[in-house]
Amino acid sequence: MGTGADRAVAQAPAAPAAPAPAAYPLLTNVPNRPGQSLDGTWRCIIDPMENGYYSYRYVPAPNGYFKNQKPKDKSDLVEYDFDTAEQLQVPGDWNTQQEKLFFYEGTVWYKKSFTFHQTAGKRQFLYFGAANYDAKVYLNGEKLGEHTGGFTPFNFEVGPQLKEGENFVIVKVDNTRHRTDIPTNNSDWWNFGGLTRSVQLVETPTTFVREAVVQLKKGSADELEGWVQLDGAARTQPVTVALPEARWQLTVTPNADGYAKVAGRVKRLDRWAPEHPRRYLVRVSSGADVYQDSIGFRTIETRGQDILLNGKSIFLRGISIHEVSPQTGGRVTTPEECRTLLRWAKELNCNFVRLAHYPHNEAMIREAEKMGILVWSEIPVYWTIEWENPAVLANAQQQLTDMITRDRNRAAIVLWSVANETPLGAPRLQFLTALVRTARALDATRLITGALEIHTSEAGARTIDDPLGKEFDVIGVNNYCGWYSGTPESCGDLQWKTTYNKPMIMSEYGAGALQGRHGPADERWTEEYQDAVFKSNIAMLEKIPFLRGASPWILMDFHSARRPLPGVQDYYNRKGLISERGVKKQAFYTLQDYYRRKKQQPA
């Protein structure tokens, strides 16, 4: 049994595939680098059987869809055709672009043709903002490599494979869920598949600044600290790092690996803060390359139970946000969609957002930085990870590393979160401790956290004693008093205790309401019930002496396959303060009021 194409495969058994070139090291600051955008319309083939990848004997086919074959003559059999295939927009999830793909989980092949003209002295990299979840990438029929993980960028150097003139890139994107993935097969958000973020052909000089990290030294008001990393044959050539607006510059000479430390004092440095989101142009030049970015400088530390921003105690008035577009209900793809979400946060009087539960797109962080909003950024280590599987740990480490590598110049980000609601146990503790240590090694300037659960409770009291708290700088706790446990009235009197002399953030609380449903405050799904939960939780928060912030769940209703209740949920998690259509619920104004009051109080 088999198609003609399959038989051809069967006659030519697959040779062992040459190892795919590594997708690393990651380019940074990509929005500010020159190149060619490959965004727009891509041709797509939906392939639930992975027919374009495996032969009928279920071995990888040497001539899969990535070859983009055409019939040689009119009798030839080729059972696919990208040129007449359907179309999807990139960036974008496939689920919200075609109704038939809404619940789809599996493989879609993407193809884009583009014209390229070689310029002397340049290198080219094919950069993907993200692909959910597994991506296999081919250029002109040859494999470039693979990537795992749905929310982090990856790139391939593509010099020799690029042709003068017409080229085509084909990507097999597969969002099938697995127990061993991060996130696992079980999460409370939609499994949006596809090339969800921008694709670019990035052009650099032959020797270029791959990374430049410049941040304010912990505890200092004017000392910059960081490093530069050159890539290319001339990687030991001098590098000049300058802040022209501060009339500051420094020239360093990289070592044999292209690496040089940057350290220096800048007079009268104006620090970034929510009420004053000052950013400086940072120009890093070396040989033919000029790397430019706008970077804010601030410090973030803890002292006892306080969080200090630029040395002063701060209360984080936050809200949790999923990366879901208020316009399409799918993945966010434009800076304007990011701004809509962040403006709502501002309207709530927030100075902080928890970007749940995975690294959001780069525009979101950059917009937050421009608007003066502090950010909690996290990796999708969510619920029930396979703690004892070393490959799973390696995957988590990679996602963490890529998140930090992409964003460690962003002043807005103050917290790296390593996990959400994970069960107690030694293997989990070991796994997450390893992640905390990686985060610290990669970035000594930010605070480490995670969203914990409460495991010790007695009547009327909750105690934070998760051993992982020892590793964190700030302890996040998710707690749904009045929704998953207790009645709304019971929350105001809850006593909170902690075994740690550390700041706590109530990283989630909330309740579901169908926007427009009204009724008594003890009737589930009414706006009044949600509002009552917010009021009683706020009363509770006010009595927690070590509380230094909160990010209730959640800004906007979002799609979730775990939420089928007809007429109420219809596959939406209804805990939004705003409906998916952008209509505010009663509790929005309650939180807005609370934050208005908090804003006026000294932290």
Ligand code: GCB
């Ligand atoms: C949680 C999770 C979040 C869920 C939320 C809920 O604790 O962290 O991802 O969506 O609860 O609505 O149950």
